[in-house]
Amino acid sequence: MSRPSPQTDRLLDLVDLLSRQPADGATLAEVARALGLSKATIHPMMVTLTRRGWLLRHPERHTYRLGPALVAAGRVAARGHPVVDAARPVVRGLAAATGLTCLAFVAGAMPGEPDELLVGEIGQPPQPPAGGGGDAHRYLRLGDRFPLKPPIGSVCVAWSDDPTAVERWLDRLGPERPADALTQIAPSLDGVRARGWSAEVDSQLRERIDLLAIELGEDHRGVEHAAALRRILGDVHRLFGLADALPAVIEPTGSYRVSTVCAPVFDGGGDVVVVLAAICASEQHHAPPRTGAEVVLLGERVAAAAAGLTAATQGRPPRTWRR
Template sequence: MSRPSPQTERLIDLVDLLASAPTEEFTLADIARAAGLGKPTVHPMVVALARRGWLLRDPGTRTYRLGPALVAAGRAAAEGNPVLTAARPVVRDLAAATGLVCVALVAGGVPGEEDDLVVGEIADPADDRRPSAPTGQRWRGHPRGLRPGDRIPPRPPLGAVQVAWSDPETIDRWLDRLDAEQRADAAGELAPALAAIRERGWALEVGDQLRERLGRLVADFDADQRNAEHAAALRRVLTEIGRAFGVTETLPTAISPDGQYRASVVNAPVFDAAGGVAVVLCLLCVREGHRVPLRTGAEIVALGTRLRASAESLTHGLGGRWPPPFA
């Protein structure tokens, strides 16, 4: 694993801070306080960013906001990935049609580390009802507080739709992300779930009410840095509950139309010309406050069917091919 660079991370955190509230201006003291650093530490970073046009300083108020150089960088990033360019209108259409937040995930690696899923695009239907929707602000309805660029480790069951069509070696590497205790039985237990995903062309991930409530508590504590220790303790409890809950319960093999499911995510793969997964389209079924409502199987199947149709259309538009089911 590559060694962390505290100074680099502080610089990125500083930009993230300003991006989280793009309509506001921050004094040097504001930035230092939010970053938990002293002004002497923050000052050279702010000066360096201002010199490159990443920040703008108002001479009158002596406050800072994001600068025009970031606009150019953002445009280049948006235009430089043809897959995300093609996925962007599909994600927005899905959000508008379903009333759910839709996310496009792409694979992204860090040197010396395992590949993760990266949030490439987010469409929130609520944005159309807001006076302004800051593009840098995290969407707080999801337990992770997602925003573009966030990395998500595909630890089973997350990532099932990405590996369902893969060879056994790839599936084994995915399963290796589990703890040793879970890994022993996971391959046999998850095989029926992966087969069901291949047959449907989409995956359902379900949650449980206890983890949902704890997730809300963690988010509440995270909002107040004075409760950092409590939030860390709750995360540990949440992890243990996740281990006890198991990965197989999260990926139901059969979905009964009359059944009731606490659906958290419905997702489907978009394939490239080689038959690999280029994008994962996700519908987030959680609501504000991290509530995961019960839905009937019929409702979930309708969402999955719509999602697969969009994924197939995007696959075709990218010149991709849907691979045959892996036996």
């Protein structure tokens, strides 16, 4: 595991802060307050960044905003990731067509650390739906990282030629990994390959039961209730396993609280380079129930966008592609 760098974190926090208010900028005092640092600590860094063109300082308002040097760096970064650049209009079009927040995740890794997905583009729907999914973008930023912990990332391992890839992915569950995890997940991955897209089912019910058990346990009057709830919770965890979080088959007449629908974009070597995702739930709303037919329609739409992006960027599906 790499060692943390506080100075680097401060720099990135500063850039993130100013990127969220591009027009107005922020004063030295506002930056220091937002980052929880003293003005004496942040001032030398901001002076250096201004001299290098990373920041611009307004001569009268004394506010700072991002400078032209970052524009040049951003253009170089875009040229270095042509698939991500090509994904931007696709993601925005998908958001407009579905009415959901849609994302382009970049499949990336850090040496010595688990693989993660990075948010490369965010598409916002014109009018967020009342049922959820439309306000997810408020809690997401470009560059946010998501660990590939099952069921997240199934589209990244479903087509892998590496026989150990699924095992390494399941190992990220840590102590939560069931003894029969591979047996549970195998039909689900078969379903992902057969459809060409994944549907991750909302697990917030289990999380809410977990929190309720904790709250009852902290109240001495609820100790007995908490013990009973934990026994029930154990049954829920056994009944609602990996196969339920990542259904192998989507029944058209069934009802599903799908949180995310994902499809892979392949590069020229047949590896997943980008994941397109439609977000059906958010921090403020649980995933609304959808019929299986509605889920399939959404999945096919995301998969079609991903397939079009693969073709447009000269990618090709892997040998195990079965659509």
